[in-house]
Amino acid sequence: MTRIIVLIIGLAIIGFILWWFFGKHEVAQTTATVNDDNQSVDVEVNGGYSPEVITLKKGVPAVLNFTRKDASSCLDRVVFSDFGINQELPQNEKQAIKIDTTKAGEYQWACGMDMFHGKLIIK
Amino acid sequence: MTITKRFWIALIFSLPMLVGMILIPFGIHLPGGTVTQFIFTTIVMAVAARPFIQSAWASFKKHHSNMDTLVAIGTATAYIYSIYAMFTNQSVFFESAAFVVTFVLLGQVFEERMRNNASNAIEKLVDLQAKEAEVMRDGQLVKIPLEEVVTGDLIRVKPGQKIAVDGVITEGGSTIDESMVTGESMPVAKNVGDKVIGSTINSNGTFMFKAEKVGKDTMLSQIVELVKKAQNSHAPIQNLTDKVSEIFVPAVLILSILTFLVWYVFLGATVAQALIFGVSVVVIACPCALGLATPTALMVGTGRGAKMGILIKNGEVLEEVNDVKTVVFDKTGTITKGKPEVTDIVGAEDVLSIASAMEESSEHPLAQAILDKAKEKSVAKFDVTQFKAIEGKGVSAKVNGQTAFVGNDKLLNDVEIKPEMKDQMIQLQNEAKTVVFVGLDNQIIGLIAIQDAPKETSKEAIATLKARGLKTVMLTGDNERVAKAIADEVGIDSVIADVLPSDKADHVKALQENGKVAFVGDGINDAPALTMADVGIAMGSGTDIAIESGGIVLMKNDLRDVAKALELSRKTFNRIKLNLFWAFVYNVLGIPVAAGLFFTLGLTLSPELAGLAMAFSSLSVVTSSVLLNKAKITTAATA
Numbered sequence: 001m002t003r004i005i006v007l008i009i010g011l012a013i014i015g016f017i018l019w020w021f022f023g024k025h026e027v028a029q030t031t032a033t034v035n036d037d038n039q040s041v042d043v044e045v046n047g048g049y050s051p052e053v054i055t056l057k058k059g060v061p062a063v064l065n066f067t068r069k070d071a072s073s074c075l076d077r078v079v080f081s082d083f084g085i086n087q088e089l090p091q092n093e094k095q096a097i098k099i100d101t102t103k104a105g106e107y108q109w110a111c112g113m114d115m116f117h118g119k120l121i122i123k
Numbered sequence: 124m125t126i127t128k129r130f131w132i133a134l135i136f137s138l139p140m141l142v143g144m145i146l147i148p149f150g151i152h153l154p155g156g157t158v159t160q161f162i163f164t165t166i167v168m169a170v171a172a173r174p175f176i177q178s179a180w181a182s183f184k185k186h187h188s189n190m191d192t193l194v195a196i197g198t199a200t201a202y203i204y205s206i207y208a209m210f211t212n213q214s215v216f217f218e219s220a221a222f223v224v225t226f227v228l229l230g231q232v233f234e235e236r237m238r239n240n241a242s243n244a245i246e247k248l249v250d251l252q253a254k255e256a257e258v259m260r261d262g263q264l265v266k267i268p269l270e271e272v273v274t275g276d277l278i279r280v281k282p283g284q285k286i287a288v289d290g291v292i293t294e295g296g297s298t299i300d301e302s303m304v305t306g307e308s309m310p311v312a313k314n315v316g317d318k319v320i321g322s323t324i325n326s327n328g329t330f331m332f333k334a335e336k337v338g339k340d341t342m343l344s345q346i347v348e349l350v351k352k353a354q355n356s357h358a359p360i361q362n363l364t365d366k367v368s369e370i371f372v373p374a375v376l377i378l379s380i381l382t383f384l385v386w387y388v389f390l391g392a393t394v395a396q397a398l399i400f401g402v403s404v405v406v407i408a409c410p411c412a413l414g415l416a417t418p419t420a421l422m423v424g425t426g427r428g429a430k431m432g433i434l435i436k437n438g439e440v441l442e443e444v445n446d447v448k449t450v451v452f453d454k455t456g457t458i459t460k461g462k463p464e465v466t467d468i469v470g471a472e473d474v475l476s477i478a479s480a481m482e483e484s485s486e487h488p489l490a491q492a493i494l495d496k497a498k499e500k501s502v503a504k505f506d507v508t509q510f511k512a513i514e515g516k517g518v519s520a521k522v523n524g525q526t527a528f529v530g531n532d533k534l535l536n537d538v539e540i541k542p543e544m545k546d547q548m549i550q551l552q553n554e555a556k557t558v559v560f561v562g563l564d565n566q567i568i569g570l571i572a573i574q575d576a577p578k579e580t581s582k583e584a585i586a587t588l589k590a591r592g593l594k595t596v597m598l599t600g601d602n603e604r605v606a607k608a609i610a611d612e613v614g615i616d617s618v619i620a621d622v623l624p625s626d627k628a629d630h631v632k633a634l635q636e637n638g639k640v641a642f643v644g645d646g647i648n649d650a651p652a653l654t655m656a657d658v659g660i661a662m663g664s665g666t667d668i669a670i671e672s673g674g675i676v677l678m679k680n681d682l683r684d685v686a687k688a689l690e691l692s693r694k695t696f697n698r699i700k701l702n703l704f705w706a707f708v709y710n711v712l713g714i715p716v717a718a719g720l721f722f723t724l725g726l727t728l729s730p731e732l733a734g735l736a737m738a739f740s741s742l743s744v745v746t747s748s749v750l751l752n753k754a755k756i757t758t759a760a761t762a
Contacts, residue, residue, distance in 0.1 A: 003388045010384040014377050021373040025186045047181025047189075070181055071174030072191050073126060073231050074411070079418075084352030112238070113414035114361065115189050115368050116182075 031055040032062060039063075045078070045089060046070045049109075049118040056122045062099040067092065077112030080120075086112075124174070126235060130228035133171035136163040137225045140218040157209050157217075164217040168202055172224045188372035190411050196376065197405035198223050201730060204398055214395060216730070223406050223734030230738025234411075237745040238419065251303050251322045252343065256287035259331075276334040280325045288321040289336040297328025304342060305678040306432025346678075349434055349670065353425040358438025360699060361417045371410040375714070379404040382718040399730060403717035407733035408710055411741040416702035419748035424695030427752055432678035433688045440674035441699075443657045444692035448638030450588055450685065451631060453652070454599035454606065455575060456645040457662055458585075458613055458682065463489055463575040465496035466556055469547050470569025473503070478561045478571055480505040481520050481529045485512075489559060492573050493529075515600075515623040517560075528562045532602055533621075535560070540567040555608030557601055581613045584682035589614065591686070598622055598630055598642075598652070627652040643685055660685055687756055694754050702744045709740045 028051040032039035039060050044050050045068040056062045066078055068089040078097070079086045089095050099120070107120040140160055143153035153159050172195070179195035182188060198220040205215040257264050259277035272278070272288055280286055286299070296314035301307060301323040310326050313319060319332050321341040338344065383401035386392040392400075421438050428435050435441060452458050468475055479497030482490035507520040507527075517530015528534065532548075540548075540560070548558050548570055556572040585595055597615045599606045599622060606620040619630055628651040634640045635657065642649070642656035653659030653672040661673025662680060670676050675692070677684045713736060715721070717728045728736070 007384055007388045010380050010388075014380055017373050017376055017380075020183075021186060021188060022370070023186075027185075047178055047183065048185040048187045050185065052185075070178045071124070072178035072189065073235060074178070074189050074191065079355050081355050081357045084348065084355050086351070086355045112418070113190075113411050114365065114418065115410060115414050116187060 027052040029053040029055070032057065034060055037061065040065060042067070043118075044069060045075050047072075048116050052117075053119045053121065056099065056101050056120065058101055058104045058122050060101055062101050064097045064099060066095045066097060068095075074113050074115055075111045078109060079112060079114075080107065080109045082107045124170075126228060126231050129171040129174070130225065130232050133167050133221065133225040133228050136167045137218070137221040139163060140221060144218065157215055160215065160217040161206070161209060164202060164205070164221045167221040167224050168198065171228060172198055172220075175224075175227075188376075190372075190409070192372050193375060193405050193408055193410075194223070194227050197402045197730065197734075200398065200405075201402050204395070208395065216395070216399065219399070219402070219730040222731040226731070226734040226738045228738075230742050233742050234415075234745055237742065237749055238415075240749055251285075253285035253287045253322065257281075270338075272334055272337050274334050274337055277331055278334055279329065279331050280319075281329050282325060282327050284325050286319050286321055286323050286325060286332070288334045289341045290319055290321075290332040290334045292317050292319060292330050292332045295328055295330030297330050298326045300324040300326055304346065304432070306430065306684075307679050307681075345670065346429065346434060349436065349676070350425055350429045353435055353437050354422040355418070356421065356437035356439070358417050358421060358699065359442055360703070361438070364413045364417065364703065368410055368414055371408070371413070375405060375408040378714060378718070386719065400717070400719040400727075402730045403719075403728050403733040404714055406730050407713045407717040407728065407737050409706075409713075409737045409740045412706035412709060412744045413703070415741055415744050415748075416706050417699050419745050420695055420698045420702055420751060423748045423751045424691060424698070428688070428691050431684075431687065431691070431756075433684055433691060434670075434676040434678070435688070435692060435695075436674045436676070440658055441692045441696050443639060443674070444641070444689055445696050446639045447593065447641045447658055447689070449594040449596060449634055449640045450689075451596045451598050451634060451640055451642045451652075451656065452615070452682075453627075453642075453644035453649050454597055454601060454609065456680075457643055458581045458597065458609065458615075459575040459577050461575065461645070463492040463557070463573045465492050465571055466574045467551060467572035468496075468569065469544065469551075469572070470561070470567075474561045474569030474571065475500060476502040476505055477522055477527050477563070477568075478529050478559065480507050480522060481510070481518050481527060483507070485518055489557065489573050493559070493571060496571075522563075525563050526565075528560075530560060531600075532558065532560065534562070535567075538562055538565045538567060544570060549604065552602055552604035553608060555605055555612065557605050577609060577613050578680075578682060581682045584686055585614045587683070587686040588689075589616070591689070593689075596634065598627055600624060624648045625651075628655040631655045641685075641689070643682075660688060690756050694756065695751060698748060698751050698754075702747055705747070706740065706744055709736075713737075713740075 030041055030051040032041045034057055037060060039056060040063040041054050042065045045066055047070055066089055068075055068091050071091060077086060077088055083100060085097060087095055087097055101122050104122050109118045109120060140163060175191045176195040178191040201216055201220040205217045208215045253269055255266050255268050256272050257279045258267050258272060264279055269287055278287055292313055292315050298310040298312045300310045301320055304320050304323060322343045379401045382404050383397045386397035386400050425435050455461055475497055478493050482493045505522050507522050510520040512518050516533045517528060519528040544567060551558050551572040556574045559571040559573060560567050561569045588595055595615045597606060597610050597618045599620055601620055603620040606618045610618045622630055627649050631640055631642055631652050632655055639657040641658040641660055642652050643660040643662060644653055645662050650672040653661055659673045660675045662677045675688050716726060717733050719727055
């Protein structure tokens, strides 16, 4: 009897994992506000990036401020492969990253191990 | 708390348990037994493992998962179950949780070091810059910091000093060690009018130079920028790992639950046994090895290239190089020295005078040779008017009221040539000399033979490429006979001659039908061909256009570097493949073993061993990448 209950619980957990990780969930999005010909967005790094999708205005100099709260070495670097940026993120320190917004498009960024991703939209 | 500190704490509190385990067969038990284990493990979990749990929870809330998720779930499961077992007087496995944490942290300590090692190479390049410069200000030489140097400044460089920025020598001369930029170990002699590169080292002379490029515009800064981009670029092969990493952790969690269920529900194992298998699965799986496989190798490979004066633009180029079947070379300046010299003049007295008058305003490399010769012989000067270029053929103008023209043999379609002059032409062309025709009023009056000798290293370079099974082709605007003569001299397979500069790209395209093509050129008039080729290799000079249009940029003007660049790219890409293969195989084999699939064969893994394996799988990938620095890059034809 116990074994059947355990089996049911186990399968339920598997169902939950599938739903939780692969189901459709909203991600945090932000559009940068433009002030005095500058735009900036604060990104918190804690178990991923929030916001995960950032929209920037084309042609306006942009700065993304990354602050890593997470102790994981997985997230200790942030890489924008399209811009040649590979910035170390010391824990609890704000790191400003300048983004070249001259070309419109969608750009991915990732952690140093390519496990966590974020998206930058320039338009 | 740093990873290193966490590791030491985990180690200190795990060691007594390890000693205890070893001593059990001798009948010696840890004082306090289970309770001592509980206390030690609690400290390890609370201090050393807490960041894993925090990170796992933070990403869980965002519907993400990572390696920390696996470590946290694995160790927490072992820990919590052991507490329950302790109170119900069943066998505990506290030490598993503590050991796994220790091993994972040990792996991360090494890995962090290795990763820094891999990425440091390029930062060292920036450190090569001079810190200050002696600059002429208000008629006096003053020492100022590098940042304050502006273009137009006159800078003095003494023996042994570093040259601050890029510029041109205005006074004096010296030999300069440019190895940090070009990879060329022989010092280069420089005199007034020669360009100097910032960060290179002046050896014996003192000279003054005018700063032309400072700050971000200097060659070194551009190289650093380019290499940084290359190191962090995305190789197409990574698309696969991107897909895998998205589903990896949840898939492993599901596998682990299934393992537990199968053992407990269907095979009738005890909760503890089933749990150990489940925990082992979670702990052995290592997504990091997959994620690290490509970027670390790319970083080391491109960094090493930069040190040799070979700049590989990105991961995509690296992959393309692997399938290259044909290497196409531009002739002038690539296979040859690019410094043509007049060797023979045939015909009337004023042939050279007319030619030099007409070439005065031409930018063609052959024009320079004619002008040099005219200067040397100090021939009479003519006035020219109505100068115009005949596309792909030459130039025409009015000289002393007559229509004169200078150009290549395509002009022969329009004008006449005497049979004996034609024989001389063939004779000269067979000697690998380019023949320029000088004409007056629809009649050829003379020939000028110009020779551009192959570089000493070209023959060896071509032989190396051929030994690797690559087809070599020479593409040139030159005459068929001249091109053939040069090709035979250096050993090139086939020649496509008489190509207009604007048609080079089309010929590359045609060659692409038989497989991928690499094009080697100097970037001056073959930018379209460089871009059209699957792999564009821009040689020498480091002009902006070359850097822009080449996928690989060679800082040195040495054809042997083509083979080196191809070899390095191939080695790097193979290392990426090896890393990925290892990372996949590790997971594909490790997980079933941990799940107890080979239990009947007596092959099982405890969670501790699984943790150790996991820690060293990602470490081994990074180490393998760093070892790329030691891989042998040969240029010998026998390789």
